[in-house]
Amino acid sequence: MQEYFLLFISAIFVNNIVLAQYLGNCPFIGTSKNTGVAVGMGSAVVFVMVMATGLTWLVQDKLLVPLGLGYLQTLAFILVIAALVQFVEMFLKKMIPPLYKSLGIFLPLITTNCAVMGVALIVQREEFGLFKSMMFAMASGLGFMLALVLLAGIRERLAVRRLPVAMRGTPIGLIMAGLMSLAFFAFKGMI
Amino acid sequence: MIITSGLTLFGIGFGAAAILGVASKLLYVKEDPRIAQVEDLLPGANCGGCGYPGCSGCAAAIVAGTTSASTCIVADGDAISAIAAIMGQEVLDREPELAIRDCTGGTRADTAFHYEGVLDCRAAHQLYGGNKECPEGCLGLGSCVRACPFNAIEMGPNHLPIINPELCKACGNCVEACPRGVIHVAGMSARLLHLNQTTDCLAPCRQRCPAQINIPKYIEQIKAGDYDGAVMTIKERNPLLVTCGRVCPRPCETECRRQHVDSPVGINMLKRFVADRELHSGSRLSVPCAKETGKRVAVIGGGPAGLSCAYFLRRLGHSPTIFDAMPALGGQTRYGIPEYRLPKADLDWEIEGILSLGIEAKLNTRFGRDFTLESLKNEGYDAVFIGIGAWQASGMYAEGEDLDGVMGGIEFLTAHALGQKPATGNKVIVVGGGNTAIDAARTCVRLGAEVTLMYRRTRNEMPADVEEIDGAEDEGVQFKFLAAPARVIGDANGKATHLEYYEMELGEPDDSGRRRPVKKEGSEQRMEASLIIPAIGQKPDLTCLYENGDPENCPLETTRWKTIVADPNTFQTAIPGVFTAGDVFTGPDLVVSAIGDGRKAARSIHYHMTQGSVPVSETTQKTMIPYTLFDEVDLVKQKERGVMPHLCHGNEQTCTFHEVEGPLNEAQALAEADRCLRCGLLCYDKDMGPDTKTAEPTKRTR
Numbered sequence: 001m002q003e004y005f006l007l008f009i010s011a012i013f014v015n016n017i018v019l020a021q022y023l024g025n026c027p028f029i030g031t032s033k034n035t036g037v038a039v040g041m042g043s044a045v046v047f048v049m050v051m052a053t054g055l056t057w058l059v060q061d062k063l064l065v066p067l068g069l070g071y072l073q074t075l076a077f078i079l080v081i082a083a084l085v086q087f088v089e090m091f092l093k094k095m096i097p098p099l100y101k102s103l104g105i106f107l108p109l110i111t112t113n114c115a116v117m118g119v120a121l122i123v124q125r126e127e128f129g130l131f132k133s134m135m136f137a138m139a140s141g142l143g144f145m146l147a148l149v150l151l152a153g154i155r156e157r158l159a160v161r162r163l164p165v166a167m168r169g170t171p172i173g174l175i176m177a178g179l180m181s182l183a184f185f186a187f188k189g190m191i
Numbered sequence: 192m193i194i195t196s197g198l199t200l201f202g203i204g205f206g207a208a209a210i211l212g213v214a215s216k217l218l219y220v221k222e223d224p225r226i227a228q229v230e231d232l233l234p235g236a237n238c239g240g241c242g243y244p245g246c247s248g249c250a251a252a253i254v255a256g257t258t259s260a261s262t263c264i265v266a267d268g269d270a271i272s273a274i275a276a277i278m279g280q281e282v283l284d285r286e287p288e289l290a291i292r293d294c295t296g297g298t299r300a301d302t303a304f305h306y307e308g309v310l311d312c313r314a315a316h317q318l319y320g321g322n323k324e325c326p327e328g329c330l331g332l333g334s335c336v337r338a339c340p341f342n343a344i345e346m347g348p349n350h351l352p353i354i355n356p357e358l359c360k361a362c363g364n365c366v367e368a369c370p371r372g373v374i375h376v377a378g379m380s381a382r383l384l385h386l387n388q389t390t391d392c393l394a395p396c397r398q399r400c401p402a403q404i405n406i407p408k409y410i411e412q413i414k415a416g417d418y419d420g421a422v423m424t425i426k427e428r429n430p431l432l433v434t435c436g437r438v439c440p441r442p443c444e445t446e447c448r449r450q451h452v453d454s455p456v457g458i459n460m461l462k463r464f465v466a467d468r469e470l471h472s473g474s475r476l477s478v479p480c481a482k483e484t485g486k487r488v489a490v491i492g493g494g495p496a497g498l499s500c501a502y503f504l505r506r507l508g509h510s511p512t513i514f515d516a517m518p519a520l521g522g523q524t525r526y527g528i529p530e531y532r533l534p535k536a537d538l539d540w541e542i543e544g545i546l547s548l549g550i551e552a553k554l555n556t557r558f559g560r561d562f563t564l565e566s567l568k569n570e571g572y573d574a575v576f577i578g579i580g581a582w583q584a585s586g587m588y589a590e591g592e593d594l595d596g597v598m599g600g601i602e603f604l605t606a607h608a609l610g611q612k613p614a615t616g617n618k619v620i621v622v623g624g625g626n627t628a629i630d631a632a633r634t635c636v637r638l639g640a641e642v643t644l645m646y647r648r649t650r651n652e653m654p655a656d657v658e659e660i661d662g663a664e665d666e667g668v669q670f671k672f673l674a675a676p677a678r679v680i681g682d683a684n685g686k687a688t689h690l691e692y693y694e695m696e697l698g699e700p701d702d703s704g705r706r707r708p709v710k711k712e713g714s715e716q717r718m719e720a721s722l723i724i725p726a727i728g729q730k731p732d733l734t735c736l737y738e739n740g741d742p743e744n745c746p747l748e749t750t751r752w753k754t755i756v757a758d759p760n761t762f763q764t765a766i767p768g769v770f771t772a773g774d775v776f777t778g779p780d781l782v783v784s785a786i787g788d789g790r791k792a793a794r795s796i797h798y799h800m801t802q803g804s805v806p807v808s809e810t811t812q813k814t815m816i817p818y819t820l821f822d823e824v825d826l827v828k829q830k831e832r833g834v835m836p837h838l839c840h841g842n843e844q845t846c847t848f849h850e851v852e853g854p855l856n857e858a859q860a861l862a863e864a865d866r867c868l869r870c871g872l873l874c875y876d877k878d879m880g881p882d883t884k885t886a887e888p889t890k891r892t893r
Contacts, residue, residue: 059203069199076203083207087214094218160311160334 011139013187024115038152042145044106053137056120240264240362286378288361297349299874300325316370325873338368387812394870395446402787404428414864430502436463454832464860481508489572494522496578496773499789516557526605530848559735581774585728591679596687600627600726615640616721623726624653647675647708731775761805762792826877833863
């Protein structure tokens with residue numbers, strides 16, 4: 001139990017997927033201008049990350065490894081994740097329209113989110129089991145969401161402050177992300 | 192190995208494609224092609240003014256039928272017609288809306304905190320609520336200007352946003368951007384339904400006005416020469432401006448900050464100036480009304496409360512019918528106020544304007560005799576308003592007051608207004624100190640009688656207007672202060688001949704703050720009288736509500752003052768759909784109070800008929816906002832207050848019922864408007880000329 005707890009805390013704070021692993025920077029900067037949007041995007045990432053990690057784990061463990069095709073991991077995962085996101089989009093649109101409407105515009109964005117791919121590859125590298133992989137994926141998604149919402153809060157306040165023209169928008173967003181990243185290093189001492 | 196790899200990847204890809212292919216068949220969601228067609232017709236501004244997150248959301252909502260074809264606030268008429276054609280709908284007329292800036296202060300509100308570097312109102316607001324002392328006023332940093340997607344707002348020279356009505360699409364982005372609520376978007380109906388809120392920019396005069404007229408705005412319009420605009424501003428709150436311009440006792444002026452410099456602005460003189468301008472212009476300004484709703488309301492009583500209620504109901508699109516027991520509308524403004532104060536022809540003109548909006552009036556129709564609440568319900572009225580006023584004179588509680596030759600003040604004035612020529616004789620005693628007593632006394636003077644006005648306190652405690660008391664004195668009314676009636680003495684024929692009265696002295700103050708008169712024992716004296724008019728007070732006559740004349744059988748709850756009980760916020764009585772206001776609810780009060788409450792009742796009736804319940808805001812302004820009241824008004828030069836001209840003098844004044852006072856002329860009105868300090872909640876215009884000492888406003892740095 002302690003192992004899972006530590007894994008959870010570690011994935012969210014210490015090894016945060018975006019602030020410590022530097023994955024998923026595009027959507028991190030692109031969707032962190034508004035807190036409401038950040039919560040929507042974060043939720044969508046958690047959802048897809050857990051599903052994608054579970055599916056790719058099965059592909060790796062049940063297909064590629066038995067056939068000795070481990071080196072095809074990246075190509076196979078890209079295919080699986082892209083198809084999964086498309087499938088999830090169709091499924092939600094048909095079966096759960098309210099959830100689709102709330103996630104709708106973020107789902108296509110997640111296809112190109114390397115954090116999803118990154119988590120799928122990390123769980124293989126760390127040789128986690130299926131359940132542990134999905135736990136890790138969920139914690140990583142929550143870590144992404146936390147970082148995204150925090151940055152959105154900061155950027156909302158920055159939007160109404162006086163800044164040099166050249167620093168407005170993405171540049172100050174990147175600087176803030178860097179400062180947040182440094183701040184998150186403080187969590188290294190936790191575990 | 193290569194073959195295995197290729198086959199594996201192909202297999203995964205093929206499997207994914209096959210699953211997606213099957214899923215696309217199974218999970219196919221048919222999308223209405225009209226959504227794309229509608230979206231193509233929308234302007235693509237994504238301004239959010241429709242209430243949906245963007246144009247695609249709006250298009251989907253229109254096609255889903257959850258909103259109408261005219262939802263987009265930016266789309267032009269052609270686009271809306273085209274959308275309606277796609278949807279097979281009729282184009283619904285939408286009431287035009289506009290962004291309105293409420294604050295008048297700009298940079299005049301003193302600075303509370305001084306800090307550099309903040310260029311956005313929202314940021315400033317996060318720091319201790321902003322740098323201005325006024326908690327509701329404009330911060331002037333232009334967040335609304337930047338938020339407007341249509342470039343309809345610019346920052347004026349005094350750091351107040353100026354809205355261009357030609358460009359404004361009422362999208363509401365400026366409203367969202369303003370952290371103080373200085374800007375709001377409203378159409379005509381919303382403006383008519385709005386009650387003063389403590390978050391509004393309310394100058395003291397505007398807070399005090401029972402009708403909630405936007406006084407600073409109409410004075411500003413007069414100052415700018417926009418007299419028609421001033422009339423329309425007043426008519427948003429008061430349809431009886433010709434009447435009020437003559438008879439209003441001007442509670443607003445008691446709160447005018449200018450009185451701390453010299454004397455209050457002649458607010459009512461200015462109202463009368465623009466009202467008379469329209470009256471004598473030969474034409475009426477067009478008053479817009481909302482689209483017909485088909486809702487019918489019975490308005491019982493055609494006095495100021497009833498007329499006001501009917502007027503605002505009509506403007507909100509409903510169809511009121513006024514029922515009145517008298518031969519002409521106007522209530523106490525017609526039958527209780529003499530001709531020399533309010534000419535009947537002017538009142539007729541004003542009432543005619545109200546009725547011309549499409550209001551039906553049934554005269555000589557008495558409630559309780561010709562119709563009842565039940566019969567109105569059977570006739571299909573959606574709501575009922577009871578505004579029957581207070582027509583019963585209070586007695587003197589003196590022996591012999593039922594003798595011939597004793598006539599209540601309101602009864603006397605009504606009889607005179609009806610042309611019944613009540614006999615006054617040579618010596619008239621009027622008992623009372625209010626406006627009704629003065630009106631009765633001055634009327635008797637004009638009828639040739641020698642009049643004595645008896646009041647149990649002193650002149651200082653008289654509740655009547657000072658101008659009216661002075662006018663009565665000028666016309667020869669004798670005053671007998673500190674005297675109270677003891678009994679009426681009659682002759683053998685039962686005709687009153689004398690009034691016996693006590694002398695009084697003032698004791699401790701009573702609940703009203705006035706010193707209580709105390710009888711001097713053994714001080715009885717007699718005064719000869721051909722007519723005695725007790726004008727001590729009035730109360731509503733509720734017998735029309737009693738079934739079989741029995742007060743126990745009254746469908747509505749009443750008070751011991753004979754007023755109807757209703758919710759003070761909504762004016763709804765214990766019977767749902769039955770509302771009340773005016774003197775029958777408050778007891779005898781001002782004309783302008785009845786007009787204001789008539790509008791509030793109309794608002795409640797509107798919500799009751801359209802939504803089923805009446806919204807009551809916790810921020811509704813009911814009493815004066817304490818921090819807006821201050822006694823020191825610095826840096827303002829003294830200016831003489833205008834004086835209304837007298838239209839008749841000497842014998843002409845005391846022998847005829849011609850109007851006594853006339854309106855200001857244009858130059859006088861402009862000079863009077865120029866005395867207005869354009870107050871906000873805390874700010875006002877200072878005279879920053881070279882002759883004025885200029886002290887720096889106090890600044891605290893934080």
